[in-house]
Amino acid sequence: MAAFDRVCSGIMQMDKAFDNIRLGDNVVWRVDDLEEFKLFVQPYVKQAIADKRNLIYIRFASHEPLLEEQEGLKIVHVELNHRFENFTVEIHEIISKEGRDAFYVFDCLSDLQTAWATDLMMGNFFQVTCPYLFILDTVAFFPLIRGKHSFQAIAKIRDTTQLFLDVYSDKKNIYVRPDKVWNRYSEVMFLPHIYNPENGDFYPILDGVMASHFYQVLGKTGSVTDSDNMDSWDRFFNITRVMHEAGADVSDNCGRMCNIMMTRDKKLRSMVKELFTPEDYFSVKERMIGTGMIGGKACGMLLARKIIEHRMPETFEYLEPHDSFYIGSDVFYTYIVENKFWDLRIRQRTKEEFFSLADEFAERLLKGSFSREMEEQFVKLLEYYGQDPIIVRSSSILEDGFGNAFAGKYESVFCSNSGSMEQRIEELENAIRTVYASTMSRSALDYRSRRGLQDRDEQMALLVQRVSGSYYGEFYMPCAAGVGYSYSPYKFMESLDQSAGMLRLVMGLGTSAVDRTEGSYPRLVSLDKPLATNARNSIEKHQYSQRKLEVMNRASRKLERIALEDVEKYMPFSLRRLLLEHDTDTERMFRDRGEDRDIEFISCLGIVRKDALMQQMKEILHVIQEEYQYPVDIEFTMNFSEGGDYVINILQCRPLQVFKDTESMEIPTDIAGENILFECKRSAMGLSRAEKLDKIVYVDPVRYYSMPYQDKNKIARAIGHINWEMRGKGKHMLLMVPGRVGTTSPELGVPTSFADISEFDTVCEIADSKVGYNPELSYGSHFFQDLVEAGILYTAIFENEKTLVFEPALLEKYENEFSEQTSEYYEFRTVIASYDVSGDNVYIYHDMNKEHTLCARR
Numbered sequence: 001m002a003a004f005d006r007v008c009s010g011i012m013q014m015d016k017a018f019d020n021i022r023l024g025d026n027v028v029w030r031v032d033d034l035e036e037f038k039l040f041v042q043p044y045v046k047q048a049i050a051d052k053r054n055l056i057y058i059r060f061a062s063h064e065p066l067l068e069e070q071e072g073l074k075i076v077h078v079e080l081n082h083r084f085e086n087f088t089v090e091i092h093e094i095i096s097k098e099g100r101d102a103f104y105v106f107d108c109l110s111d112l113q114t115a116w117a118t119d120l121m122m123g124n125f126f127q128v129t130c131p132y133l134f135i136l137d138t139v140a141f142f143p144l145i146r147g148k149h150s151f152q153a154i155a156k157i158r159d160t161t162q163l164f165l166d167v168y169s170d171k172k173n174i175y176v177r178p179d180k181v182w183n184r185y186s187e188v189m190f191l192p193h194i195y196n197p198e199n200g201d202f203y204p205i206l207d208g209v210m211a212s213h214f215y216q217v218l219g220k221t222g223s224v225t226d227s228d229n230m231d232s233w234d235r236f237f238n239i240t241r242v243m244h245e246a247g248a249d250v251s252d253n254c255g256r257m258c259n260i261m262m263t264r265d266k267k268l269r270s271m272v273k274e275l276f277t278p279e280d281y282f283s284v285k286e287r288m289i290g291t292g293m294i295g296g297k298a299c300g301m302l303l304a305r306k307i308i309e310h311r312m313p314e315t316f317e318y319l320e321p322h323d324s325f326y327i328g329s330d331v332f333y334t335y336i337v338e339n340k341f342w343d344l345r346i347r348q349r350t351k352e353e354f355f356s357l358a359d360e361f362a363e364r365l366l367k368g369s370f371s372r373e374m375e376e377q378f379v380k381l382l383e384y385y386g387q388d389p390i391i392v393r394s395s396s397i398l399e400d401g402f403g404n405a406f407a408g409k410y411e412s413v414f415c416s417n418s419g420s421m422e423q424r425i426e427e428l429e430n431a432i433r434t435v436y437a438s439t440m441s442r443s444a445l446d447y448r449s450r451r452g453l454q455d456r457d458e459q460m461a462l463l464v465q466r467v468s469g470s471y472y473g474e475f476y477m478p479c480a481a482g483v484g485y486s487y488s489p490y491k492f493m494e495s496l497d498q499s500a501g502m503l504r505l506v507m508g509l510g511t512s513a514v515d516r517t518e519g520s521y522p523r524l525v526s527l528d529k530p531l532a533t534n535a536r537n538s539i540e541k542h543q544y545s546q547r548k549l550e551v552m553n554r555a556s557r558k559l560e561r562i563a564l565e566d567v568e569k570y571m572p573f574s575l576r577r578l579l580l581e582h583d584t585d586t587e588r589m590f591r592d593r594g595e596d597r598d599i600e601f602i603s604c605l606g607i608v609r610k611d612a613l614m615q616q617m618k619e620i621l622h623v624i625q626e627e628y629q630y631p632v633d634i635e636f637t638m639n640f641s642e643g644g645d646y647v648i649n650i651l652q653c654r655p656l657q658v659f660k661d662t663e664s665m666e667i668p669t670d671i672a673g674e675n676i677l678f679e680c681k682r683s684a685m686g687l688s689r690a691e692k693l694d695k696i697v698y699v700d701p702v703r704y705y706s707m708p709y710q711d712k713n714k715i716a717r718a719i720g721h722i723n724w725e726m727r728g729k730g731k732h733m734l735l736m737v738p739g740r741v742g743t744t745s746p747e748l749g750v751p752t753s754f755a756d757i758s759e760f761d762t763v764c765e766i767a768d769s770k771v772g773y774n775p776e777l778s779y780g781s782h783f784f785q786d787l788v789e790a791g792i793l794y795t796a797i798f799e800n801e802k803t804l805v806f807e808p809a810l811l812e813k814y815e816n817e818f819s820e821q822t823s824e825y826y827e828f829r830t831v832i833a834s835y836d837v838s839g840d841n842v843y844i845y846h847d848m849n850k851e852h853t854l855c856a857r858r
Contacts, residue, residue, distance in 0.1 A: 003137050004183075008051065010043030013202035014176075017193060018163070019184040023101065023137040025162040026130045030144045030154075030179075032221060034063060034108060036167045037143035039174060039197045041066060041105055044141060045073065053103040058091065061111035066143070080115045082264070083457045084333060087115075088125055089346060095132055104133065104140035109157070110148050117260035118233040118291040119149045120330050123156030128342040130160045146221060150231040152373070170217045176202075177214075233260075233291045237282070244278045257281040261288075261328075263299045265401040271627060272299070275306045284326065289377040292330030295395025295461030296406075297652055304624055304634060304653035311623040315616050320639070320649040323466055325381050329397055329459035331374065332436060339368035348440070354454060355445055362440035366433050378428055379421065381464060387418045389467040389476050389552045392431040394438065396460045398453060400654035402630070408514065408754075408783070409447050410460070411438035414467065416557035427557075436460055446755040450790065467509070467552060468637040468649045472570035475551040475562070478637035478649075479575060480607055481510030484617055485633045486625035487658055488526060493534050500528030501621045507579045507602045508549030509559075510635055510651070520547040521776070523604045527618040530608045542583040546602040564602055574642045578606035607638065613646065624653060631656040657788045665690065665847040667854050675857040677842075678764070678797055679805040683775075684853040686793030690845050691761055693855075694731040694838040697722055698811055699750055701738035703831045705771035712746035715832050718818070718825045720756035722834055727759055734844060734855065736764040736797075736808075739773035742783040749773065754786040762793040762844050762855075766806075769799055793846055795853045810857070811835055 006020035021027065031037045048055045049072035057067050060080040067073060078090050095102075112122040126142075133140050144157070146166075158164045164180040177192040188204040192214045195202045205211050230238075240253040258272050261284060284294060284302070293299075301322070309316045336345055341364050348357040370378070394410030413431035417424055438444065439460055448454055469478040488502035503525040506512040512520060521544045526532055535541040548561045568576070581603035590597045608614065617636075624632050635652040665688040677696075699715060707715070719735065726733060735741070739749030741763055749765070757763055765775030775796035787794050797806050814835035818825045825832065841858040 005137075007139060008047050009040075010045075010047035011040070011195070011200055011202055013200060014193075014195070017186075017202055017204065018178065018181055018189060019186065021139055021163075022183075023139060024134045025182075026133055026140045026142065026160075027163040027165065028109075028142045028144055028157055028161045029165050029167055030146050031167045032146050032169070034066065034143055034145075036169055036174070037108075037141075038066060039195070040167070041141050041143075043200075044103075045105065048103045049073065054098060054101065055103045055105075056094070056098055057105045058094065059107055060087075061107035062114070063108055063111060066107065067105060080111065082115055082260075084116055084121050084125070084330075085345075085349075085457045085459075086455065088128060089349065091129055092132060092346060095129075095136065095138070098138075100136050100138070102136070102138045104138060106140060106142045108143045108145060110143075110145040113148065113232045116330075117236070117256075118330060119153030119231045120233070120291050120334060122149070123153040124330075124333055124337045126157045127160050127337050134162070148232065153231065168214070168217050168221060170213075173213070173217075175205075175214050175217060231291065237285050240278070241282060250278055254278055254281060257285075261285065261292075261294060262302075263293065263296065263401070264397060265296070265299075267402050267628075268296075268299060268303065271303055271307075275303070275310060280306070287324065288326045288328055289381065290328035290331035290334070290374070292328035292459065293397050293461050294326040295329060295397055295459075295463065296400035296654070297393060297395035298324065298326050298461065298463040299395075300400045300653040301463070301650060304632075304650050307624050307627045308620060308650070311627070312619060315620065318616065318646065318648055320468060320637075320647040322649070323384075325384075325464040326395070327432070327462035327464065329461040331462075332460040335368055335370065335436065336365075338371060339364070341365070341368065349454070351454070354449065355442070358440040358442065358445055362437040365437040365440065368433065370429060370432075375425065375429075378425055382417065382421065382424050382428065385417060385466055387424075389469075389554075390415050390417050390428075391465050391467055392428070392435055393463040393465065394435050394460060395463040396439070396458055398456060398458050400652070402655045404451060404453070406444070406447060408786070409438075409441065409444040411435045411441075414509075414552055414559045416552055416554060418554060418557055432462060435462060443753050443755040446758055447786075450758060465651065468639060468651075469509075469552075470639065471554070472551075472567050474553055474555040475560075475567050475570065476554060477508040477549070477551040477567075478510075479578065479639050480505060480507055480604055481512075481635075481637040482506055482522065483510070483514060483633055483635055484621050485631070485656060486621035487631040487656065493526070493529075493532055495529070496526040496532065497528040500526060501618055502526050503617060505604045505607065506546055506549065507604060508551055510637065511550045511559075512546060512548070514635070521545060523608070525604075525608055525614070527614060527621070530611075530614045538581070538583045538585045541581070541603060542586065542599070542601045549602065564600070568600075572642055574644075575640065576600075578640055579604055581605045607640075610646075613638075616648070620648075620650075628655060631658050657785070665845070665849075667845045667847050667850075667852055668856075668858070671854075671856045671858060673805070674807075675810070676805045677807060677810050677855040677857070678803070678853075679856075680795055680797060680803050680853045682851045683798055683802040684793060684795035684846055684851065685787070686762075686795075686846060686848065687791060688846055688848045689761075689793060690843060691732045693734050693761075693842045693844055694836070695722070695726070695733040696811060696814075696835045696837055696842070697733065697735045697760075698808065698833045698835070699737045700808075700831055700833075701766055701768035701773050702771055704738055704750070705768075705773070707828075707831060709746060711828075713751060714825070715828060716750050716752045716756060718828065718832050719750065719752055721824070723756050723759045731759075731838075732844075733760045734762045734764065735760045736766060738766045738768055738771070740776055741765055754783060754790075757792075758786075758790060760792060762795065763787070764855075765794075765796045767796070767798045793844070793853075795846070814840075 003024055004022045009015050009021045029037050055073050057075045059075055060078045162182040166177045168175040174195040175192050176195055178190050191204040193204050240250050244250045262272050263269055344361050347353050348361050391414050393412040398404050399406040411434050413434050415427045415431050469476050482503050482505040485502045488498040505523045550561055553560045580600040583599040586599050633656040637649045640646045737750045743749045767775055797803050816833040818829040845854040
């Protein structure tokens with residue numbers, strides 16, 4: 001049949017009044033109860049069966065079935081749960097399978113509100129499902145309960161559907177008043193009509209007495225009350241607040257508030273429900289834009305603060321009051337739906353296009369627009385913060401939960417929040433778009449794929465925080481920031497107690513603490529011995545110190561990485577004492593030459609010397625770990641007054657995955673020296689293993705150094721190409737590169753992302769003093785967390801006593817796959833080599849307990 005062809009509804013006079021139901025029509029019936037809907041759906045079903053239509057009843061709700069099983073009716077059950085995307089995709093797959101000209105009956109749309117806790121998502125579901133039914137020339141009947149939904153949600157449905165019909169009834173009559181009949185018109189079509197189910201009469205009300213009776217019925221329905229303008233989400237919270245203020249028990253409601261707003265992680269839910277009061281939930285709701293979850297990052301931050309408040313009330317007084325806002329996870333889907341990106345979203349979810357469509361989808365996400373209502377909420381947020389800098393942080397539903405850290409996978413964007421309101425709104429919206437688009441980054445998708453999360457809803461909520469700090473000239477920054485670990489993932493000195501925890505501490509914004517930055521090192525603080533260092537003198541301390549710091553520049557309205565001398569002149573003496581240290585050995589060398597020079601570097605020594613503060617950080621990490629019953633890491637800032645007062649701000653908290661070895665390992669001792677590629681001690685991190693290698697990828701340090709700077713990214717792409725080719729093939733691979741892997745700076749090493757190396761079993765960094773390459777596993781960085789979660793062994797070949805053997809010439813016996821002229825990377829064959837060693841007995845051995853690593857041919 002052709003699009004828009006007339007079909008019979010089973011009520012002949014109604015067909016005449018509305019110029020027929022047409023192919024492509026979605027028909028929404030707004031009723032007071034489902035018995036009213038049955039008066040219209042039963043004749044429709046009877047007619048469809050008589051006409052031998054492909055008739056499908058989509059059954060998902062908890063209400064009684066609208067239709068009984070009968071010949072000619074196909075009933076398809078769909079599980080309705082909190083996963084909007086999975087439910088919507090399953091419905092679309094059913095529609096696609098049934099094809100063109102199908103006839104549908106759906107369960108009540110109002111039941112979607114129960115599962116998704118908000119009218120907003122019900123409207124989103126209809127907006128993406130109705131057009132798909134339309135283009136397949138189907139007919140679909142949907143019931144909707146009057147008085148349960150906001151004007152905005154009804155408007156979404158009305159704007160999308162072809163027919164929107166209001167049904168009213170009293171003891172005598174059934175009334176139908178069309179609100180929308182698309183592409184059809186008559187002079188009486190939009191008048192109220194009377195329907196008699198017994199004889200099929202259906203006619204417009206032209207008589208004044210009958211019209212008066214209709215409006216009496218209309219008035220009794222309460223259809224014009226203000227409560228209709230409130231989303232079910234808001235109604236639920238308001239009712240709970242009123243009950244609580246009246247002294248009623250709201251325990252069940254608190255449990256629901258946790259389930260629909262805080263987290264889906266079962267372990268986190270248990271802790272939140274135990275610690276949060278009704279006022280805590282109300283406080284989150286008051287600072288929330290949109291509906292849905294606040295996401296893992298926001299939930300972890302609030303939970304950590306609550307644990308400290310309960311377990312360490314004296315220390316809680318030192319916490320900076322948080323003033324965060326939350327942009328709910330439903331806003332993410334609404335943005336996709338309203339910008340008509342949903343079809344692309346559905347395609348990108350498939351196995352075939354999971355990666356290939358990501359760039360296109362990301363580009364779309366960067367170019368979408370927000371509704372006027374949403375922009376009004378953004379204005380209120382910015383008015384609250386004035387013109388202080390803010391940061392828009394990812395807080396996806398799966399992020400920062402047990403087992404899925406997503407560390408560094410999604411963007412966080414700093415906003416200067418200065419200038420006119422138009423400039424500030426544009427900056428904020430661009431930041432939100434950037435975080436949304438980062439859900440399509442290769443690193444994020446690779447992470448989800450490797451962890452079997454492709455089919456899980458990954459809605460992106462956002463955490464908006466005021467950047468904690470002070471002004472120093474045109475620069476804005478916290479005094480110090482960092483990452484804290486309740487269990488130290490690495491013993492950088494033999495005498496340290498790993499269970500005491502560790503800090504990774506920097507001056508300025510904390511990005512330097514979580515990223516591998518150019519020639520810059522954070523201060524590692526073991527909380528059992530905060531002042532401990534493996535530097536032998538001040539020259540070594542200076543050499544491995546923080547060289548650059550991150551600040552917000554108010555003049556340029558940008559995040560900048562600057563040198564100490566750029567900000568030093570604005571720093572008060574009290575702050576210099578906390579953050580800077582003299583390189584006394586170098587100063588002495590200059591004095592011996594007759595020069596008197598002050599040489600200072602960032603060390604955060606004054607902070608580390610504050611015994612009470614270090615003890616507080618140790619206890620904070622310890623009590624959170626006890627509550628989680630699992631190691632944790634936190635992100636924090638510290639700010640100090642000139643008088644010595646300080647505040648700590650907890651920005652993030654999540655479970656920390658650490659290496660826990662259960663294997664007993666004996667590394668062979670009978671391998672001849674000429675068969676050893678490398679052997680190291682105390683320079684590796686990872687679980688014990690003995691693996692036969694299939695491939696070794698080696699980058700020559702000297703030749704890599706000699707390459708043109710602009711070509712060095714091509715070596716990273718070559719590694720990524722191998723990684724991608726080997727994806728899912730179960731091959732065991734070793735990567736050997738100069739300097740730092742995972743750096744963003746080609747002068748420090750090969751600038752790979754984690755997605756470029758995720759298939760390798762072992763990553764080996766090579767030192768070469770001739771060209772200035774120095775391995776450095778950034779303990780606690782996002783890259784480090786990736787290695788732990790993926791179970792990748794990290795090792796380094798140093799030019800010191802830790803390296804017992806290193807013989808790269810051993811690899812020359814194997815053929816370099818890049819030496820083939822057909823290879824895309826043939827021109828770089830002298831720089832990077834890919835060796836197939838699967839036909840030989842090349843093994844990598846690692847004993848975690850003895851810190852011994854061996855790679856050799858047996």
